[in-house]
Structures are given as structure tokens and as C-alpha cells.
Amino acid sequence: MSRIKTVIALLVLCTADGVAQNGADSQSQVQPTPPRMIRVAGAVMVGLVEHRSLPEYPDQALTKGIEGDVIFKMIADETGKIVFSESVEGDPLLIAASTDALRDFRFRPYLLNGAPIRVESQIGFHFALHRKGDTVKGQVECMSTIPYRPEFRTGVLSDKGVSVLWPRKVSGDEPQLPPELAGKVGSVYLTITIGADGKVQDVKVLGGDEEFISPVVAAVKQFVYEPQLVDGKPFVATTQASYHFGPRH
Secondary structure (H helix, E strand, C coil), X not given: CCCEEEEEECXXXXXXXXXXXXXXXXXXXXXXXXXXXXXXXXXXXXXXXXXXXXXXCCHHHHXXXXXXXXXXXXXXXXXXXXXXXXXXXXXXXXXXXXXXXXCCCEECCEEECCEEEEEEEEEEEEEEEEEECXXXXXXXXXXXXCCCCHHHCCEEEEXXXXXXXXXXXXXXXXXXXXXXXCCXXXXXXXXXXXXCCCEEEEEEEEEECHHHHXXXXXXXXXXXXXXXXXXXXXXXXXXXXXXXXXXXX
């Protein structure tokens, strides 16, 4: 049986619909406003690096055998310059060396709808020791991926200071196709409504190949998310998703 390759693109579009306040059933509407800052994953920022200098491995850390990861929370302005950084993980010696290196980092501006925007993200360095006999050498790399941390959940900050954190899937099996569809190529395009409790309220089919739709929709309805948060309060949200299937080459 051919293996099936699934590619999922979530959070192409996410909008707030409403949230019950003070336990009431009524829902308030959030009017979309242009964001003044967007929060993006560290991997996105690594791809935007225009100029960098890696940290030098501290001699004291080499002597003491200190290694590990250093992770920073950072903000880059509309020109790609780091205007704020704060360490959230790492040994103090390694943090100090990394802080010096960050001063030399420069990113290409992050564009939202074609316009540069201030970005909050994370960046990390991996310090590793390599021993050969009595010789110890240190190596430093910029981390291409950083483990998920709740404080780095992606979202935006509007021009009115409203913080919006987008939904994040936390459970639910990905769609499994029946044997008769093994090796076939197909796609399904959906709009998913996620409730303030994180459960899927509704799934609308925007298009796709008919025989793939039923198993995909059935699986998506079982997904559970961390709900969208608007200034810390859970809101109903809609998001678009696409699923693409085909033989793995």
C-alpha cells in the first residue's frame, strides 16, 4: 500500500467572531483593525536574517564544560533592526556571549500585506562541546527551530493595543484515507469555525476532490485547539485550511 503524504496549511486567515462575557450567552463582535505588531515563529525570522555574527564560545564555559541552548524573546522594528531582546533560557555565561552577538544581527523587514511591520519573535543559539582526547572545542549554531513555548504563541497586536493570539491545534488525529484512495492525488479546502472552548463548531467545504472530502471533514471535526485569545479572553474564530494528498516519492 502506498504511503500517503499530507500537507496542511492552517491559519491562512483567522478572524475573531465573538465570546460570551461574564457567563452570558451573548457574544460581542471584534472589528478588525490594522495590526501594529505581529508575532511570528523563530523559524520565520531565521529565514529573514540579512547579516549576523555568531557568539564566541566563552573560555570559561569551555573550561567548565558548559553547553546547551540560549533562547531570546526579541522585537525587530520595521527596518529589521532588533530593538528589544530578553533571555528566557540558558546559562548566564552563554547568555552574555549571545547578547553581544545579537547586536550585530539584522533582518530583512517582515512584510504584512506588502508593508513592513514590527515583529515579535524568538531567536536561539545552540552551544555544543566536541572532545577529542584532551582537546575541547566549542561550536555555536543559530537554531533553525525552537521548541514551542506558550509565551511565543503566534498572533498580532492591533493599532489599538489589542492582543490577538491565533488558535493552535493541541489534539486530534490527522485525516486517514480509506485503502481505495491510497496513492491517489487529491485536495480538500475548508473553513473551520473554532469555538471559545477550543472545539470545532463547524466545517465548511470550500472545494476539493469529492472522494477525499468525507474522511477529511470527519477528522477535522474531532480536532481540539487552544482557542483564539483576544486580550486574554477566548473568542470564536474562523480559519482556512487545505489538505493535499499524494504518493510520497
